[in-house]
Amino acid sequence: MIALSLGEIAEIIGGTLHPASDHDPASIVSGVVDTDSRQMVAGGIFIAKPGEHTDGHRFIGAAIQGGAVLAIVEHLVEDEISQIVVADVIDALAALARAVVARVRAGGDLRVVGVTGSNGKTTTKNFLARILEDEGETIAPVASYNNEVGAPLTMLRITDTTRFLVCEFGASAPGEIARLAGLVHPDVVVELMVGLAHAGGFGGIEETARAKAELIDAASASGTAVLNMDDPRVAAMRAGAEARGLRVLGFGQGSADVRAADIDVTASGTSCTVFVAVPGHVDAQALPLRLQVLGAHHVNNALAAIAAAIALGVAPADAIARLETVRIAERWRMQPMGGDAVRIINDAYNASPDSMAAALRTLAQITGPGERTVAVLGAMSELGEAAGEEHDRIGLLAVRLNIQRIVVVGAEARRLFLAVVGEGSWDGEAVHLPDADAAFDYLKDELRPGDRVLVKSSNSAGLRFLGDRLGESFS
Structure with a gap:
């Protein structure tokens, strides 16, 4: 995380600061932020999250042993560590993430990407992070950190030199994507597909589509929407994106700005030809793509990553060359x-x-x-x-x-x-x-x-x- 004083953090999250004996409000912290005491390192900030089965306040001692110097808590704990008491640590985590991203954006050239969809979020996020890391410092979620805890923790990993922040937004109920994406207002939003994943929480596929479209509404006013034109429910989001003034890039295997044909799936990988034509931005070209990742369904994830990269100024040939180095999408995924x-x-x-x-x-x-x-x-x-x-x-x-x-x-x-x-x-x-x-x-x-x-x-x-x-x- 960027360097902030204890007093600044307390003000950002609306909490009451109780400094340790060797700290005062001007003391600076800039360590890792996490809800897991096992992930603490020297200078870390521990979020004492109450849980279903246990309570993070019980692990403050372990966090101190790991190097934590600040705990954000809902009630004071006797351990000798600076603490900021708030009404709700999850709300405090979100507020801190929002402020940190805004500060880095104001002081540098940080670009933010938001990815959502019923399937393929983690693979697409990893594909895009691989493309962008050769352009500059890139932060992306660990595994599937895409909920009310994981997304802000990812945001808080940025530094003053971060160029790209790739966020994955999952949801199991309406309003969750709007709340998380609203913390950062992404410059590029990627809509992968609308399916039945988590349909029980939404009440049906049409409600799922409306929830996924929350990402469009949260995008930066000058941003780009990357839409799966093969999915009618995603393609229908084009009208809402254009009404907001967003530029739209389509991907898919039919008519799209970035499309694939001649897909071949073997035990050693998946190959296709990628056709790119973005008027006024990228000249028409046909490029071979050979993914090491198994499965035809990962082609659209690759196309989404290529389209998002193009929106961020990466040449299609460079994006494809980097994708071809990815060996697996993620642990436990194909x-x-x-x-x-x-x-x-x-x-x-x-x-x-x-x-x-x-x-x-x-x-x-x-x-x-x-x-x-x-x-x-x-x-x-x-x-x-x-x-x-x-x-x-x-x-x-x-x-x-x-x-x-x-x-x-x-x-x-x-x-x-x-x-x-x-x-x-x-x-x-x-x-x-x-x-x-x-x-x-x-x-x-x-x-x-x-x-x-x-x-x-x-x-x-x-x-x-x-x-x-x-x-x-x-x-």
Whole structure:
């Protein structure tokens, strides 16, 4: 974080300062800001966040041992550390992030990008960060830091020399994106897609679309909207963006400023031709792209990153060259594991109907003659009333793609298993197992050379760790 005095921080967040014996209001702090005492380093600022299962105030001592010199708290704690008492530490965190970004913007050339969408946020964020880091100091979220805590913590990692801040904005209810993006008013906003991820919290896909469009409304008045023209609900956001005076860049596989054709998916990566034509900005050109990341669905994420980079002044050829160095999108996202004999694709960090379908299609595409497809599937969470129907749909798709072994894990995914059986997969082709341990015991004996194995579920199902275990066992 940038250097601020204790007094300045207290004023920014509307809190009451209680300096430690060796501090006064003019004392300067500039360390890492975090809610996790284990992440503290010398000079750190600890956010004592109350939680569902524990309370951050209990860990102030551990934060001090890690090097924290300031704690933002909701009540005083006896430990010898400077403390600022506020009514709500999450509100205080947001206020601090807003002020820090505004100060760096006022004093330098910081550009802010906001990325949202039902799927692909983390991959696109990582793609774009890779492109931008060669242009200048770039800050992007760790993993999927995209909520009311993670997004401000990312913002607070900037320094006076940061050129690019890439923010990922997730939401499970209306108003959340507006609140988070409103802290920074991004110069470039990226709308990836509107799907059923978290649909239960929004009340349906149309409400989801309205929530995603909050990012358009929060953009800087002189900014750029990067829109997925393949998604009708995202393409419809163009009118709102133009009404606000935003420049619009479209991406996709149809008619768009940045589009892809000739997509080819193999076990070693995904290739296509990228066509770029932005009148008055980039001359028409066709460029080959060879991603090391698996899956056709990542092409649109790459196109979104290229379009956002163009909006920030990066040449398309440079953006593509940097994308080609990315080996995996993120841990537990289409992550190749195992060995030549048994290959594991661990994609179990999260799952929605769209991402589950895309992963199954990728499995089918990358499996060659004499090789066997194996799908290890868990539940998709936060789908609300659509959960049963969407699990049915994925079960039917797995059978219709001729996935040769389907291993369904967990009681919450049982309906997916029943759909598989109902569609005609039986006689051992599909099994239902109670948990990840049972699935591991089954798979370590079932898998054989030539198997190509997809592990896919929502985070809550815990199958990402099963994927890790299988990857290690068959490495």
